[in-house]
Amino acid sequence: MAVPKKRTSKxxxxxxxxxxxxxxxxxxxxxxxxxxxxxxGNNTSLIYIDKLANTNILP
Structure with missing residues (x-):
């Protein structure tokens, strides 16, 4: 196992x-x-799917 040779200064x-x-x-x-x-609702660089808004959508 590798061990440090000297103590790291504060x-x-x-x-x-x-x-x-x-x-x-x-x-x-x-x-x-x-x-x-x-x-x-000002996001431009993030893809965000709101699950609450999509609850009434049928496949």
């Missing part, structure tokens, strides 16, 4: 954690924005 690990947190924050903002656009 600044490097904090930098990696900050980068991960920033990316997660940006993705969450994007998801919330997309959800808002679906709710308001």
């Amino acid at each position: 600044s490097k690990s904090r930098s990696r954690r900050a980068n991960w947190t920033r990316k997660a924050y940006e993705k969450s903002k994007q998801a919330i924005s997309m959800a808002k656009s679906v709710i308001h």
